[in-house]
Amino acid sequence: MTKGEQNLLLLESLIASNEKFYVWCYDPDGGFVATSCPEAERDVLDRAFRILGGADKLTAYARDNANTRPRIIGSSIGMQWALSYESDRNRKLIFAVGPVFYAEPLERHLRVGLRPYTQSRENAVWATELIRLLPQLPVMSYAIFTRYVMMVHNTLTGQQLGLDALASAGSDKDAPLSESAPQRDRGKVYLSERAMLQMVRNGDINYYSVLQGSIRLSPGVPIRGQDPLRQMKTSIVVFTTLVSRAAMEGGLSPEVAYALGDSYIQSAEDCRDSGELSALAHAMYHDFIYRVHHLRTNPDYSHAIQKCCDYIELSLERKIRTADLAALVGYTE
Structure with a gap:
């Protein structure tokens, strides 16, 4: 031994x-x-x-x-x-x-x-x-x-x-609530949620302690589904929606934020494992924060350039033409 x-x-x-x-x-x-x-x-x-x-x-x-x-x-x-x-x-x-x-x-x-x-x-x-x-x-x-x-x-x-x-x-967030789950302090949950979303708006990459504090206060949306994963999926859908809106308020373009949010929500619905769901939620939060952080650390990009960058990032699997980029920002080729 x-x-x-x-x-x-x-x-x-x-x-x-x-x-x-x-x-x-x-x-x-x-x-x-x-x-x-x-x-x-x-x-x-x-x-x-x-x-x-x-x-x-x-x-x-x-x-x-x-x-x-x-x-x-x-x-x-x-x-x-x-x-x-x-x-x-x-x-x-x-x-x-x-x-x-x-x-x-x-x-x-x-x-x-x-x-x-x-x-x-x-x-x-x-x-x-x-x-x-x-x-x-x-x-x-x-x-x-x-x-x-x-x-x-x-x-x-x-x-x-x-x-x-x-x-x-990929640490796990709390699992589905039981009928005997204790009442949560809604005021503290709200303040924690605000702090968590403010990290997204600011693109603050030092978010770990705020995220962990929120996890300890609330295990997610208290809705019981037909199976043990449904409550976690519902929580991630709500969480992703809130985070994507906060990212848009922080400067991320709606084209990117909506598409990214939809992708994460679909991935959550496809998950069959609580560990995968928790890892996905963490990855989603991290992704949105770093995208906003990247925008804020590159303020010299014009709106037109940023819009083209967003379009290219969302179109990596398609052929991108100069004419498409020009039309996107109101120019001729």
Whole structure:
């Protein structure tokens, strides 16, 4: 047992029992090695990890030697894990932390979300067992889970990374709300939303702390959909709409802002994984802010030149003629 693994055992013993999560150990090909999960739940949760796509993401993470950060991965039912590695073993062991839910899962939503995975009788039995285990599965907020993830990762690797290390790994925003979700302070949510959109208007690339503060205050639009992903998709559609309008107020042309917003909304609708949705939301916010930032750091461009640049950027797959650009800004060729 390496020093990192010994420290991990100590760390687990210090975690409050009401916030307990499990640590799993796999080889780089996804083969099970060991876990702190009780034996009664082990097979069901290991199968959940595999059936819901976690094992495939783990093998991809194991091969990504350039990435030294932890990674949060999601699933179509809102179940989350985090991946890390043990540096002394040179990625010969990959650790998965979880599963957790960010909010109390609703049984009817999970039944809908699990339906595509229960075509065989064997998987149908597994889904029934998973739903039976729901009351025993950890539920903790995004903020708490990410702190534990960084503690585990730093313990295993000896690094001293902060929470911002999760940003580029596609960290997940909060999952669907439950019927018992606590009331939010609407005043604080509104002020946080204003601050977040002002970062877009200003093209302020130092937005991370504002974005994280907003995530902690509100998990999104409190509308329950027919499956666990619907609420996240609705939140991203609303978020993208607000951000695109703020970007236009910051100087981004409507031609670019509308087209970009539509593209991100369509991508959100096509997603089948909560991790992908969260990464998409972060990428969208980052993209709009940097576009406005680019405009503000190049103020010498005339309106006509900027309009031509926008047209070219939106038409990379088409043949662009001088006559088209001239007509766009009211000139003859």
